[in-house]
Amino acid sequence: MSELETEAQGELRDSGKKKKKKEKEKPRVGEEEEEVEENKREREGKVEKEEEQSESVLMRGIFKVGKKSHDVLLTRTRLTWTPIIPESPTGDGSVQQAGVVLLQDVFAVKVKRRRAAGRQSGGAVLGLALFHCKRRGRRLEEDTLHLHNASAEHTHSWYNTLKELLTGFSGRPRYVKVFINPSSHKKEAVHIYRDSVAPLFKMADIRTDITVTDRKGHSLSVMKECKLDEYDGVVCVGGDGSVAELCHALVLRAQLDANSPEKPVRAVLPLGIIPAGSTDVVSCSVHGVRDPVTAALHIVLGHLQQVDMCSFSSNGQPVRFGFSAMFGFGGRSLARAEKKRWMSSSRRREYALVKTLARLRPEDCQLSFLSAKTSSSSLFGHRDQSKEQEQEPESEVEESWMTNQGLYLSISIMSSPVLNPNLALKDGSKKPDNGSASLIAVGNASRSEFIKHLKRYSSSSGQFSFPFVETHSVSAVKIRPRSLIGWSEEESDEEEYSRSTPIIQSEGASFPWNIDGELVEIANEVFIRVHPRLITLYGEEVDEAESTVSCSCI
Numbered sequence: 001m002s003e004l005e006t007e008a009q010g011e012l013r014d015s016g017k018k019k020k021k022k023e024k025e026k027p028r029v030g031e032e033e034e035e036v037e038e039n040k041r042e043r044e045g046k047v048e049k050e051e052e053q054s055e056s057v058l059m060r061g062i063f064k065v066g067k068k069s070h071d072v073l074l075t076r077t078r079l080t081w082t083p084i085i086p087e088s089p090t091g092d093g094s095v096q097q098a099g100v101v102l103l104q105d106v107f108a109v110k111v112k113r114r115r116a117a118g119r120q121s122g123g124a125v126l127g128l129a130l131f132h133c134k135r136r137g138r139r140l141e142e143d144t145l146h147l148h149n150a151s152a153e154h155t156h157s158w159y160n161t162l163k164e165l166l167t168g169f170s171g172r173p174r175y176v177k178v179f180i181n182p183s184s185h186k187k188e189a190v191h192i193y194r195d196s197v198a199p200l201f202k203m204a205d206i207r208t209d210i211t212v213t214d215r216k217g218h219s220l221s222v223m224k225e226c227k228l229d230e231y232d233g234v235v236c237v238g239g240d241g242s243v244a245e246l247c248h249a250l251v252l253r254a255q256l257d258a259n260s261p262e263k264p265v266r267a268v269l270p271l272g273i274i275p276a277g278s279t280d281v282v283s284c285s286v287h288g289v290r291d292p293v294t295a296a297l298h299i300v301l302g303h304l305q306q307v308d309m310c311s312f313s314s315n316g317q318p319v320r321f322g323f324s325a326m327f328g329f330g331g332r333s334l335a336r337a338e339k340k341r342w343m344s345s346s347r348r349r350e351y352a353l354v355k356t357l358a359r360l361r362p363e364d365c366q367l368s369f370l371s372a373k374t375s376s377s378s379l380f381g382h383r384d385q386s387k388e389q390e391q392e393p394e395s396e397v398e399e400s401w402m403t404n405q406g407l408y409l410s411i412s413i414m415s416s417p418v419l420n421p422n423l424a425l426k427d428g429s430k431k432p433d434n435g436s437a438s439l440i441a442v443g444n445a446s447r448s449e450f451i452k453h454l455k456r457y458s459s460s461s462g463q464f465s466f467p468f469v470e471t472h473s474v475s476a477v478k479i480r481p482r483s484l485i486g487w488s489e490e491e492s493d494e495e496e497y498s499r500s501t502p503i504i505q506s507e508g509a510s511f512p513w514n515i516d517g518e519l520v521e522i523a524n525e526v527f528i529r530v531h532p533r534l535i536t537l538y539g540e541e542v543d544e545a546e547s548t549v550s551c552s553c554i
């Protein structure tokens, strides 16, 4: 029998006579030990102690944490460990410390065994391993707590209780549909999934059904057909284009299933986003960082948040669902970039930006918008969710539309999942309220003024403090181009024409729109409506992202 096992079993024997023996022993402990107990209580802190006392202890036992034996307590919400002989420096000079892990952060528990090389099963029990996440700012990292005790009976009873407690957490997926776009950005999506995500899913016993997409629209067609009720969630490994396609697919599928062609229906399954693209704006917005491990841990732990989406329609016909749209500069710039697909994404973007700036021209259009309602609460405060669910956007018809007619260099509509955290609107507010989007309309201006505005776009201040820039918090927008000259005519003088197939193509003069980084050509008026909490994403509410994200549209 190994030294470790013998020691642990010895300890267990001591503790095996458990509480009774401990309680019996208590009157015998000397003053010195009482003082130590007193110190321990102080160290745990008053608040923690009160919380702990209000929760009943489910399990108590002795485990080795590190090199020393600890008294380990398990309640419904936490696992705490306290050194049996506290505050004493160990042989290596370090001090044994008490610790705590919240069960909401634990995603797996395993029995540790000592096995001979090559053996797949059996082996002597060594104790438990608890896999949990720890926070570093917005970043979530994987960590493991090792609890050593060589008694198989003791270890298994702890394992069973912990397993049962972990299954009680709602929102944690058991089976997910995964889409990987192998062509995203540097073509690293498959590696990112295999190296950073799959091991965590395996550890948390999440089963997966993986589709590696082979073309644009592949995930949409799979989502239209597949049996959704088998899955607990959908995972997208890719960039913003892939995310947009899947968000659109999830809402469209909900609409088809509910046989509701007119009214958008909330998506049934949550979507997890593993960033593997070139911009990853949505991922940054719901995770606060661009990090596949953080994203995977949010999925594993079932952190969910509902977010707004916009519906885009033209001539009464639905076009798609998405988070953002750009008309004018953003649309034209993307249309130019799409013609140079053979270039690397950064070169393509740079080329399109420079070329569109060189040919800068305003769009003559009629812009109408409905201001976001202020009645439920302050415009940029949090709304009452129950009221919000009752109050469908369609009931806002009594509100009057504001209409402006004129020349615009750029018009953008962004709902909160794509808002650059650095964006501050003119009134000083950042993210719009749920159920509203930000409308940023850039009027006609000189090229140099427009460039100044663009340069400040991803900085934290002053990007809208130009007389030619208007910002509004809106619940619906209509844009009707008045010019008869669409983009194809303008572009016909360009060298090459290798445009990828747009999602819809209209007859006559059409205008390029950038909807979530995807090129969509539309000839007529476009109607955009914000739908509160239309889709659920794995992640958490983020006030400010750690990393600065740049807008995918320019």
Ligand SMILES: Nc1ncnc2c1ncn2[C@@H]1O[C@H](COP(=O)(O)OP(=O)(O)OP(=O)(O)O)[C@@H](O)[C@H]1O
Pocket: 181, 182, 183, 184, 185, 186, 213, 214, 215, 216, 217, 218, 237, 238, 239, 240, 241, 242, 243, 245, 276, 277, 278, 279, 280, 281, 345, 517, 518, 552
């Ligand atoms: N195998 C494939 N080949 C080509 N395109 C694909 C393939 N699979 C998916 N797509 C499409 O590629 C488009 C762009 O993908 P994605 O957004 O993941 O990458 P990206 O453009 O590099 O990243 P970002 O959007 O963050 O800049 C999406 O519209 C997606 O539908």
